Amino acid sequence: xxxxxxxxDMPGPRARQRNVLYAALFVLVFVGVAxxxxxxxxxxxxxxxxxxxxxxxxxxxxxxxxxxxxxxxLVAAGLSIAMALPIGALFGIARLSDHAWLAKTAGTLxxxxxxxxxxxxxxxxxxxxxxxxxIGRDIRPLYAVCTGLVIYNSAVIAxxxxxxxxxxxKGQTEAALAVGMRKGQLMTSxxxxxxxxxxxxxxxxxxxxIVKDTALGGALLNYSELMASVSxxxxxxxxxxIATLTVVAAxxxxxxxxxxxxxxxxxxxxxxxxxxxxxxxxxxxxEEQVPAVGVGEGMGGGL
Amino acid sequence: xFDFLSDYDVLGAFWVNVQLTVIAAIGxxxxxxxxxxxxxxxxxxxxxxxxxxxxxxxxxxLTVIIVATSLVLNQTFQITLGADNxxxxxxxxxxxxxxxxxxxxxxxxxxxxxxxVPVGQxxxxxxxxxxxxxxLRIIVLPQAFRSVVAPLASVLIALTKNTTVAAAIGVGEAAxxxxxxxxxxxxxxxxxxxxxxxxxxxxxxxTGLLLGWVAKKVAVKR
Numbered sequence: 001x002x003x004x005x006x007x008x009d010m011p012g013p014r015a016r017q018r019n020v021l022y023a024a025l026f027v028l029v030f031v032g033v034a035x036x037x038x039x040x041x042x043x044x045x046x047x048x049x050x051x052x053x054x055x056x057x058x059x060x061x062x063x064x065x066x067x068x069x070x071x072x073x074l075v076a077a078g079l080s081i082a083m084a085l086p087i088g089a090l091f092g093i094a095r096l097s098d099h100a101w102l103a104k105t106a107g108t109l110x111x112x113x114x115x116x117x118x119x120x121x122x123x124x125x126x127x128x129x130x131x132x133x134x135i136g137r138d139i140r141p142l143y144a145v146c147t148g149l150v151i152y153n154s155a156v157i158a159x160x161x162x163x164x165x166x167x168x169x170k171g172q173t174e175a176a177l178a179v180g181m182r183k184g185q186l187m188t189s190x191x192x193x194x195x196x197x198x199x200x201x202x203x204x205x206x207x208x209x210i211v212k213d214t215a216l217g218g219a220l221l222n223y224s225e226l227m228a229s230v231s232x233x234x235x236x237x238x239x240x241x242i243a244t245l246t247v248v249a250a251x252x253x254x255x256x257x258x259x260x261x262x263x264x265x266x267x268x269x270x271x272x273x274x275x276x277x278x279x280x281x282x283x284x285x286x287e288e289q290v291p292a293v294g295v296g297e298g299m300g301g302g303l
Numbered sequence: 304x305f306d307f308l309s310d311y312d313v314l315g316a317f318w319v320n321v322q323l324t325v326i327a328a329i330g331x332x333x334x335x336x337x338x339x340x341x342x343x344x345x346x347x348x349x350x351x352x353x354x355x356x357x358x359x360x361x362x363x364x365l366t367v368i369i370v371a372t373s374l375v376l377n378q379t380f381q382i383t384l385g386a387d388n389x390x391x392x393x394x395x396x397x398x399x400x401x402x403x404x405x406x407x408x409x410x411x412x413x414x415x416x417x418x419x420v421p422v423g424q425x426x427x428x429x430x431x432x433x434x435x436x437x438x439l440r441i442i443v444l445p446q447a448f449r450s451v452v453a454p455l456a457s458v459l460i461a462l463t464k465n466t467t468v469a470a471a472i473g474v475g476e477a478a479x480x481x482x483x484x485x486x487x488x489x490x491x492x493x494x495x496x497x498x499x500x501x502x503x504x505x506x507x508x509x510t511g512l513l514l515g516w517v518a519k520k521v522a523v524k525r
Contacts, residue, residue: 006425007443008345008435015345023348030352040380115504117464119478124496127485131492208362215364219471220482227366241374249363249371256362 041242051240054233055247061233069218069229070251076142076214076225080149081207087150088157093187095162106158113155118213119220122148126221141224145217149210156206160281164199165191167279197270199281204263208256215252226251307488316480317502323394323466323476324506327401328459334402335409336444342414345435353410361407365468368404372396373472390475397469405462412454416447421525449521456514460507477502 011019041047054061094106113121126144129135135143168191176190218227226248234244270280342353360368373396376382384399386392420443428442467478481499485492 005343005345006422006429007343007438009429011345019346022346026346026348026352044379046379112500112504115460115464115507116500117467117478117503119467119470120481120496120499120503123478123482123485124492127489127492131489212362212364212366215366216468216471219366219370227364227370230370241379245367245371245375249367252364252367253359253362257358260362 046240046242051237052243054237054240055243061237065229065233065236066226066247066251069224069226069248070255072142072218072223072225072228073211073214076145076149076217076223077207077210079142079146080153080210080214081203083146083150084153084157084210085203087154089161089192091154091158092161092165093192095158096165098183110155110158113151114159116152118148118152119216121151122216122221124148125151141217141221144221145214145223148217149213152213153206153210156209157203160199160202160206161195164195164202164279164281167198167281168194169279194279198279201263201267201270202281204259204266208259208263211256211259212252307484307491311480311484313477313480313498313502316475316477317506319394319469319474319476320463320466321506323398323401323469323474324459324463326398327405327462327466330398330402331405331409331462332455335406335413338406338410339413339417340439342410343417343439357407357410360404361411363404365400365404365465366471369397369400369468369471372400389473393469393472393474397466397472397474401462401465401469405458405465408458408461409455412451412458413444413447415454416451417443419450420446446523449523452514452518452521456511456518459514460510463506463510464503 009015038047045051055066091106091110094102095110097103097106122144125147126140129140129143129147172190172194173186176186181190214223214225215227217223218225218229222228230241230244230248234241237244267280338353338356341349342357344350344353373393376399377392377396383392384395386395424442424446425438428438433441466476469476470479470482473479477499481495484495488495
């Protein structure tokens with residue numbers, strides 16, 4: 001028999017007894033905390049069936065509040081990633097340019113926008129639309145949320161693209177130049193197609209970050225998405241704030257878990273398949289971390 | 304041009320972000336270490352709890368967590384965390400939310416760090432008869448910590464930026480002040496934004512540089 005982990009030996013009779021004791025103590029504490037929580041919920045009438053039934057036993061709450069909210073979340077996230085991808089790719093490639101002025105400018109912009117909280121960018125975008133455009137009141141929050149997310153995530157994706165291109169074996173560039181390709185041809189027909197597949201998992205992981213960040217728009221910019229539907233639904237169903245928050249959090253968790261699972265499946269699939277160079281830029285399950293390949297001064301991505 | 308600045312306490316607002324960052328960083332380092340110890344422990348119940356906690360909390364938007372601290376802990380359960388005024392109360396609730404959220408990323412970094420420690424280290428420690436807690440405390444974690452300074456620096460920088468989310472429950476920090484300022488002084492929109500953006504660059508850039516240097520210094524040479 002092999003040991004279950006390198007960190008401890010195969011438990012013998014005494015260790016097994018001790019582990020059972022620890023497990024029992026842990027369960028005791030856990031149940032105690034859960035009991036306190038449920039008791040507190042009961043004291044404040046949050047356990048009544050009437051507070052949970054709209055979500056668990058009916059469809060009205062879903063069709064009136066949650067699904068339109070989820071739609072808002074998906075629209076903002078989808079639009080943002082669709083716009084951030086090409087812009088990010090452009091900046092990522094510009095950063096690898098042979099022209100120092102272009103590489104430096106792109107690099108500075110990318111590092112600058114990665115250092116700024118996305119909320120600041122959203123507030124800024126909102127006010128720009130108020131001051132300088134006649135975009136309507138109702139649609140303005142969507143514009144502001146998307147603009148903030150696009151600026152921030154373009155910078156993050158630029159780093160992913162750069163890491164993707166740098167992760168390719170050097171022989172690819174050398175072979176392309178040896179057969180007489182120009183720099184543009186090298187990028188568009190050799191490096192980019194391979195880099196895009198290599199960075200797919202990291203891009204899907206970034207989508208999780210984007211989905212989570214759309215909640216900011218709901219809480220602070222009156223954008224009607226899932227987070228914003230919490231207060232509306234809770235007010236309508238008699239202050240069932242805990243039930244509403246639990247259901248909404250569960251929707252986010254399911255959505256993001258599916259995305260994370262898909263990202264790691266993609267990563268495994270790309271590593272396994274025989275075609276290609278085997279270069280993969282993983283999301284690594286640590287989505288706030290931009291891939292470690294040559295990340296400038298170690299600026300953090302977005303949690 | 305800069306006259307209106309005297310009406311606002313910009314430095315004070317940024318100081319709130321700094322305080323939130325420091326408190327949440329210390330708290331999440333402690334809670335994250337406990338979580339990672341659970342995740343690699345020989346007790347299955349603790350392992351499951353650790354995994355479940357990480358997967359649930361990490362996939363919830365930080366905004367939801369922060370708003371929940373206010374709406375659930377404070378307004379429903381009347382928990383004030385010992386604060387006697389609105390500002391302190393929001394600050395403490397937000398700090399609690401940041402610790403709960405950031406600790407999951409600290410835990411994941413540490414777990415990756417544990418995987419970088421060569422198997423022989425743990426095997427040698429076990430051969431000497433050290434128990435699980437001893438192996439972790441004396442041999443594995445110290446080496447793991449040294450190899451995760453750079454990833455933890457990214458987490459810290461992300462945390463610094465995330466402290467702006469406290470605006471969602473009305474904590475008077477930089478982003479909330481900026482919102483107020485650009486609404487009131489709309490002709491100074493670009494100036495105000497540049498100022499706040501620069502403030503965050505000033506907060507995050509030295510952290511990245513300093514910890515990048517520390518990471519190189521303390522990295523285990525193998």
